[in-house]
Amino acid sequence: MADASNPHRPVPSHLSNLVIDTLISHVSVRDYKEDPLPEGILEALTTAAQSASTSSNLQMCSIVVVTDADKKEQISQLCDGQRHVAQAPLFLVFCPDLYRLEQVCRRQNLPFADRYMEMFIQATVDAALCAQNVAVAAESLGLGICMIGSIRNHIKDVAKLLGLPPRTYPLVGMTIGYPAKKNPTKPRLPREVILHQETYDTSGLEEGLDAYDEIMAETGIYRGRHVESEAAANRKERRLYGWCEHTARRMSKPHPKRRDMFDSLKQLGWEYD
Amino acid sequence: MADASNPHRPVPSHLSNLVIDTLISHVSVRDYKEDPLPEGILEALTTAAQSASTSSNLQMCSIVVVTDADKKEQISQLCDGQRHVAQAPLFLVFCPDLYRLEQVCRRQNLPFADRYMEMFIQATVDAALCAQNVAVAAESLGLGICMIGSIRNHIKDVAKLLGLPPRTYPLVGMTIGYPAKKNPTKPRLPREVILHQETYDTSGLEEGLDAYDEIMAETGIYRGRHVESEAAANRKERRLYGWCEHTARRMSKPHPKRRDMFDSLKQLGWEYD
Numbered sequence: 001m002a003d004a005s006n007p008h009r010p011v012p013s014h015l016s017n018l019v020i021d022t023l024i025s026h027v028s029v030r031d032y033k034e035d036p037l038p039e040g041i042l043e044a045l046t047t048a049a050q051s052a053s054t055s056s057n058l059q060m061c062s063i064v065v066v067t068d069a070d071k072k073e074q075i076s077q078l079c080d081g082q083r084h085v086a087q088a089p090l091f092l093v094f095c096p097d098l099y100r101l102e103q104v105c106r107r108q109n110l111p112f113a114d115r116y117m118e119m120f121i122q123a124t125v126d127a128a129l130c131a132q133n134v135a136v137a138a139e140s141l142g143l144g145i146c147m148i149g150s151i152r153n154h155i156k157d158v159a160k161l162l163g164l165p166p167r168t169y170p171l172v173g174m175t176i177g178y179p180a181k182k183n184p185t186k187p188r189l190p191r192e193v194i195l196h197q198e199t200y201d202t203s204g205l206e207e208g209l210d211a212y213d214e215i216m217a218e219t220g221i222y223r224g225r226h227v228e229s230e231a232a233a234n235r236k237e238r239r240l241y242g243w244c245e246h247t248a249r250r251m252s253k254p255h256p257k258r259r260d261m262f263d264s265l266k267q268l269g270w271e272y273d
Numbered sequence: 274m275a276d277a278s279n280p281h282r283p284v285p286s287h288l289s290n291l292v293i294d295t296l297i298s299h300v301s302v303r304d305y306k307e308d309p310l311p312e313g314i315l316e317a318l319t320t321a322a323q324s325a326s327t328s329s330n331l332q333m334c335s336i337v338v339v340t341d342a343d344k345k346e347q348i349s350q351l352c353d354g355q356r357h358v359a360q361a362p363l364f365l366v367f368c369p370d371l372y373r374l375e376q377v378c379r380r381q382n383l384p385f386a387d388r389y390m391e392m393f394i395q396a397t398v399d400a401a402l403c404a405q406n407v408a409v410a411a412e413s414l415g416l417g418i419c420m421i422g423s424i425r426n427h428i429k430d431v432a433k434l435l436g437l438p439p440r441t442y443p444l445v446g447m448t449i450g451y452p453a454k455k456n457p458t459k460p461r462l463p464r465e466v467i468l469h470q471e472t473y474d475t476s477g478l479e480e481g482l483d484a485y486d487e488i489m490a491e492t493g494i495y496r497g498r499h500v501e502s503e504a505a506a507n508r509k510e511r512r513l514y515g516w517c518e519h520t521a522r523r524m525s526k527p528h529p530k531r532r533d534m535f536d537s538l539k540q541l542g543w544e545y546d
Binding site: 009010011012014015016017018019020022023024025026028038039040041042043044046047048049050051052053055056057058059061062063064065066067068071095100101102103104105107108109110111112113114115116117118119121122124125128129131132133135136137140141146147149152162163164165168171172185186188189191193194195196197198199200201202205206209229231232235237239243244245247248249250251252253254255258259261262263265272273 | 282283285287288289290291292295297301311312313314315316317320321322324325330332334335336337339341344368373376377378380381382383384385386387388389391395397404405406408422425436441445458459462464466468469471475478479482502504505508510517518521522523525527534538546
């Protein structure tokens with residue numbers, strides 16, 4: 001699992017340890033063995049999830065466990081037909097949850113008044129922090145994971161299938177199982193591009209993007225996976241197909257399945273302003 | 274650091290390992306030693322951050338490093354005067370970032386069209402996942418951390434102070450340093466309350482809340498920290514002051530400093546629908 005000498009994920013050797021080695025060895029796994037998971041895995045992963053920081057100890061995350069084959073198949077269909085959703089022995093759905101807080105208010109006979117954009121953010125962050133801890137815990141046990149954002153492609157259908165109450169939503173899914181195949185770790189943007197000293201600084205951006213483009217083009221990762229883009233087709237000039245081109249083409253049109261997220265979440269009971 | 278026998282954070286012993294022990298030992302640290310951090314710490318923490326999952330490899334997180342004493346003091350003032358923000362040797366600000374993607378589109382001569390609610394969520398989750406990995410990496414090195422949500426109390430002022438460009442925002446701050454004082458781990462909601470098998474299930478909610486109320490009241494954590502609430506003052510009946518009462522009182526009024534988050538983020542260049 002640990003790969004202290006990973007050139008894509010540099011860590012000074014005197015700061016290397018087993019925990020950091022686990023973090024930097026993360027890759028998304030999309031092909032799983034049928035092997036059952038160890039007994040007690042849900043207890044371990046849930047405790048890891050609950051150990052993450054949470055805004056004001058409000059604990060605004062619920063986790064739905066899906067192991068039923070039919071249900072995994074249905075969810076897989078709702079997630080762009082991603083096979084690993086049906087294939088992985090365990091599928092978790094992390095849900096920001098204000099419904100529980102509303103119930104707590106009702107129970108205490110107090111109004112539920114704090115429910116605007118800030119609480120959407122708090123609940124979403126709570127759920128994301130839980131998900132990351134689960135990912136780390138699972139990987140430390142030799143399991144592979146893949147976060148599934150396409151759980152939001154048909155967000156209302158997934159909410160219905162999982163019986164989610166109002167003021168919750170499926171933020172991210174996670175496939176978990178023993179890896180049948182594991183890709184090498186993916187290079188990330190040069191550190192200087194994302195790290196800013198004292199104030200946000202774009203002076204290294206262009207150089208960083210050039211360097212990353214070369215690195216990513218060389219991995220061959222985009223071979224046969226070019227994003228279709230009308231705007232790109234209409235351009236005269238030829239471009240290196242690296243991270244910048246791949247990313248810009250993705251961003252050149254609204255997400256085909258998630259353009260209406262604002263309204264969909266409203267229909268799921270979320271309030272903004 | 275590791276506490277395999279922590280009764281608040283149960284993990285089956287055959288699944289216990291150093292990584293999981295680190296995760297379940299998390300406590301927020303609000304009092305730091307002056308000791309300098311190890312050389313290379315930023316490299317290690319940034320690599321940990323960048324190793325987290327990221328939607329479509331879009332890497333929508335930027336991190337602003339604050340070590341300047343004056344600046345930490347200013348930020349501390351903007352964060353409800355929380356002393357540990359000024360005191361900790363290192364303060365990081367995790368920023369969801371669509372600005373960079375906009376620049377990438379411009380660079381590739383393509384329109385930046387995918388920028389609605391879904392992208393707000395993706396960027397926010399990316400930043401949260403990075404933050405959690407940094408927390409885990411720091412704690413594995415014997416450092417303490419505290420996530421600072423009050424960085425959003427005066428979100429536009431913080432954005433200005435950090436020179437953040439449009440389509441970014443300060444999601445969460447993080448104090449990092451060697452702990453001068455460390456509290457015991459905080460009990461969390463019973464597992465059954467947050468974990469749902471196949472579908473969301475509220476059947477164990479009341480019992481779980483009762484149990485948690487007792488546990489939290491017993492910790493004495495709310496002593497001298499009762500939340501003022503007009504609605505609670507107007508109620509006739511007496512209530513146990515546990516997690517439910519503390520939480521319901523918090524939720525009984527909109528957040529005093531973050532009621533306008535929706536509009537503030539709009540002014541920072543975020544688009545929703």
